[in-house]
Amino acid sequence: MSRLANLHPGTGGTILLGLLPFIVLVFAYVLGSNTRLQENPDDKLLPAPSSFVDTIERYAFQEDRRSGERLWWTDTGASLERLLIALGISGALGLSIGLAIGAVPYVRSLLLPFVAAFGMIPPLAILPILFIVLGLGETAKVALIVIGITPIVIRDIALRASEIPHEQLIKAQTLGASTWTLSIRVLLPQLLPRLIDTVRLNLGCAWLFLIAAEAIASTEGLGYRIFLVRRYMAMDVILPYVAWITTLAFAMDYGLRRARRTFFPWAEAN
Amino acid sequence: MAIVTIRRLWKEYGEQVVLENLNLTIADGEFVTIVGASGCGKTTLLRMLLGVEKPTRGEILIDGAPLVYEPAPERGIVFQRYSLFPHLTVTRNLLLGLELSGAHLTGRLFGRARRQALEQVHALLNEIGLYAARDKYPSQLSGGMQQRLSIAQSVICQPKILLLDEPFGALDPGITADMHELILRLWEKNRMTVFMVTHDVKESFQLGTRLLVFDKKRHDPHAPDAYGATVTYDIPLNRRLRAVA
Known part of the structure; x- marks a missing residue:
């Protein structure tokens, strides 16, 4: 008899085991929903799965009576736009500042303590400041995400840069590299896979900040909708929206992982 | 190719004297092998020639001009590991x-x-x-x-001086013969002045045209860091003898 630590599931087993918790969750929900609805047909807490279909039908495929829009897609578009702009800005800022910190010791001394301290500011605590200074428009929401995750990206990129063996940097200099060419030919390409990792790991935070900002001041967006219908205890809307957000986040994570494997195959081996 | 002159070179880290009063003139196109116990300053000398460390006192001249203490294309380097771009x-x-x-x-x-x-x-x-x-x-x-790639990478820029820091130290003994053949071929073709630090005494005799042994001349058991190492043996090797061996 082998030890449990040495037993590995086959391909089918891996897929089945991976699906099992999802199946259990769905089953538990259906069971709980049925039980509650039998006791009280007006129960709002665990709506029947059929009501989710109604909701999705209503929100995704029918035009809203008041605005004439398909709310599901308007919300998704608004949220994704904010999120992607913010991730783009954070990624670009994080990469360039992290690279500068990694390449130039003077910049490191200048910026790293500041970034470390700045990153400790709880972003939600300064959300009111952002709304006061930037207004209630898109800028404040994007700024919240950017402020929330850029310091982490900078520090992670700078950390990765400091992990690159010194031998490589010396070697590049003996091959004629300047600080600039050293940065763009030796450091930058080795930081890009880490940028993908960092953005992946920060996706959860980014969504958190996005939904927080939308909950407080917005007229559209996935987070806005959830907090709007909360007033009516509309679990039949909230739950599909949460599942949709989860799906989007999962797809982004998967896409980034695939991108890393495709564009940086050399970074996979180690 | 380059003539390397080292004059009254000292290297100290605080109280610890690593190298003391090193005086050397290395001829154009020489293949210098450097051996010595661990911590006797072989690698420190190589790092100073590379330009990543400065001597405490004294100077290093390349073709009569003071060495610039920064890595430069005229001085190639092969480390034991990590010098390729992954x-x-x-x-x-x-x-x-x-x-x-x-x-x-x-x-x-x-x-x-x-x-x-x-x-x-x-x-x-x-x-x-x-x-x-x-x-x-x-x-x-x-x-x-x-x-092999790391050596070729250094040679392609045609440095005047090639520095080798235990380049074969991490390799299987079986393949070092191939590596020796390669490094000698590239050295003869490119006419570089080579400095090679090694732990392998046999290798240092096989490859070098001049062998330097680093050791401490004086030793105080109560203050082991008080005296530094210097060249204790400076052995010119006949290349024809090397070829026979």
Whole structure:
């Protein structure tokens, strides 16, 4: 008899085991929903799965009576736009500042303590400041995400840069590299896979900040909708929206992982 | 090729004297092998020649001019490990040297310049027997292949001086003979002055035209750091004898 630590599931087993918790969750929900609805047909807490279909039908495929829009897609578009702009800005800022910190010791001394301290500011605590200074428009929401995750990206990129063996940097200099060419030919390409990792790991935070900002001041967006219908205890809307957000986040994570494997195959081996 | 002159060179780290009063003149095209116990300053000397450390006192002259204490293309280096670029294929690892020295703004060559550089790279890959592995990444190569590539990478920029810091120390003994043949061939072809630090005394006799042994001349058991090492044996090796051996 082998030890449990040495037993590995086959391909089918891996897929089945991976699906099992999802199946259990769905089953538990259906069971709980049925039980509650039998006791009280007006129960709002665990709506029947059929009501989710109604909701999705209503929100995704029918035009809203008041605005004439398909709310599901308007919300998704608004949220994704904010999120992607913010991730783009954070990624670009994080990469360039992290690279500068990694390449130039003077910049490191200048910026790293500041970034470390700045990153400790709880972003939600300064959300009111952002709304006061930037207004209630898109800028404040994007700024919240950017402020929330850029310091982490900078520090992670700078950390990765400091992990690159010194031998490589010396070697590049003996091959004629300047600080600039050293940065763009030796450091930058080795930081890009880490940028993908960092953005992946920060996706959860980014969504958190996005939904927080939308909950407080917005007229559209996935987070806005959830907090709007909360007033009516509309679990039949909230739950599909949460599942949709989860799906989007999962797809982004998967896409980034695939991108890393495709564009940086050399970074996979180690 | 370069004449290297070392005058009254001292290196101290605080109280600890690593090298004391080193005086050497190395002729053009010499293959200097350096041996000595651990911590006797062999690598420190190499790092000073490389330009990443400064002497406490004294000076190093290259062809009569003071050495610039910063890594420079005239002095190539092969470390024991980590000196390849993991994100570049074998071809591009070699190409990088030509690109960095040829394009200061972009660090990349384009068009005809790139094609010419690639021809040079492919010729060198054939010479070191890595042409078949040209599209692999360094992590896919064996240790011996990695060191071959690292040596070729340093040589492609035609440095006057080549510094080798225990380049074969991490390799299987079986493949070091091939490596010796390669390094001698490249040395003879490119006419560089070579400094090689090694732990392997046999290797130092086989490869060098001049062997330097580093050791402490004086030793105070109560203050082991008080005296530094210097050259205790300076042995000229006859190349013909080496060929027979």
